[in-house]
Amino acid sequence: MNRRTILAASGSALSATVAGCAGVLDEPGDDGLEVEAVADGFEHPWSISVVPDDGRLLVTEREGTLSVLEPGDGAVEDVDGVPDVYAEGQGGLLDAAFHPEFPDEPWLYLTYATANDAGESTTALGRGELDLEAGSLEGFEQLYAVEPFVDSDGHFGSRIVFGEDGAVYVTVGDRQSKEFGPDHYSQDTSTGIGSTLRLEPDGSVPDDNPFVGDDALDELYSYGHRNAQGMTIHPETGELWQSEHGEEDGDEINVVEAGANYGWPVAGYGCRYGTDDPIGDESHERDDVVDPVYYWECGSGGFPPAGMTFYDGGAFEEWTGDLFVGNLAGEYLGRFTVDGTDVEEVDPLLEGRGWRIRDVEVHPETGALYVAVDDAEAPVVRLTPE
Template structure:
């Protein structure tokens, strides 16, 4: 900030040395900061209010200039949040409203169609090692792509991701731009779950020697746990935890049970929520509640219920095109406790599912009047629900109830 010296100082010919000039400059800058902060706050858009089943919904725009954001991860100690943009940029948003330039050290990504920079999560012991995990689409030498996961160390100033290390690659790579998944979740024991898409190659979800359409379970450094269900099976990949999934774009740890929940896109209908268990088959494409995009049956389908496959705990006959998922267990809004929030791309809504144990007992659609595709949903440390919209320019929204 450059401030001119006043004309009165010049007229009185005070002998002002360099040290005094620096002190005066610092004082004037410090005095100006509260005014600048107030002006920035005054220029921020006013929150909007909407009716909802649990009270008046309050929605605040925090960012409006993101480029197809995909995921958000909150940093500890109110330090803001990391946001991925599909084209391959990782940004740092701070509570004062600032958005960083792209963070250096992010790997090159395959940014085509549904591919790009995808999920971001912090290591469970981030405060000690500052590890940030990313999932992204990566292209192979033959031009086809798959989902890759790795981690880097976030520098103290938040400007760089250092020593990025790949710990997982979806093999073989089969995607030409579709169905990468993917979401990353650490459980309470520190295992890393990776929810993957089937690269739009339906039969591969049933092939245990391939990593398409699977939930994978790893140690934080990428090693395979000894108790994974297919360890020692010569015909299966040891990383596999569960199989028979389609395109998983939501995953979260249930705070009341500690179990992993995932959700996946159907084709035309058949979006579903599962609780993946070790070694179990979740059906795709043999068992599905959806049909193909053209209106015919899925070629491999044998119906909605097939022996040897698990039923989803919830499904939609008409597909909302679900993405992002977060359980609500915060104290801030008691009316939302025992809820599961899910984004909808097709319906342009935030879906709130009311839960009774594993059962969905009620559905509510929120934010429909905003007419925005919802890509990610997370609950912030302040108890508000944070939403990313899938657009360019895309938004970061803070959602709560009137208190």
């Protein structure tokens, strides 16, 4: 069913605004920007992806809905064939990514939370063939599920990107384990919890993964992560960039290297919740840990980060090469200038609207920025020059 029909009858002021067309959302600040609600009524949307060679947007919602959004008129159509997900706590349907040769290779990849018969849960990766005309995901299959399943509803990760090498990279959270110290899941290279995974498009393990042949998980690409909920490829260097949640502050932006340890929880810049007690050493103090390129130390107020992208569109030439990262608890869209690995935060966007920013994406045809707001009745928003 076309969800615009539902929205038009919902009685929401924002829904009424967007039922027929995009609505401009006037607020103070954001000089030079036009902010439009493209569509509303999404249930905790988690990711936005632009359909290659098509221009429409694919939106995942945490409770398990996958839909196609027409950015011109706000029409929303749900997609059938989505796997059952464990929609509890932070779990549910999470990220989506298209095969690099889509639509010739019609695979759509999804990450999602799944549970076993004991009610324990984990992060999984799967794929199906997306038929846009039929509005269905055909033959969906689970490619990989992280072991072990654990009794937690938090910190699933999880972002997917394809690298320039054609491999699939997936972030996995630490599942909120409080067993701080060297025995923590994230420091255990025999598990994918608290890691970045690297897989072939069919879910098999690349022969050149950094731990193949070692006493470690073959799928592992990097470890020592707490909960990376943003990941993107630098458009010029091909580097893998991630945004990661700290504990009490300690949030990070990392450039991810093969085989590297990113410290959690033996090193970082955050503190235990409700205290000023450091979790471990500071990352720069250890030779076995990679220091983040940008971080928020304990007491700074932090930056709980979500989806991220580099700006490479044509609508905002002054933003070319800048990094955009969604801020959840801080309720704004962060903009960062990037020179190599020198990163500086500048000019926050969308402040004062009460929006938890879950994801951000650049439309390759128009250069507009599309933003997913994390809420129970949430809009997808478009940013264009005023």
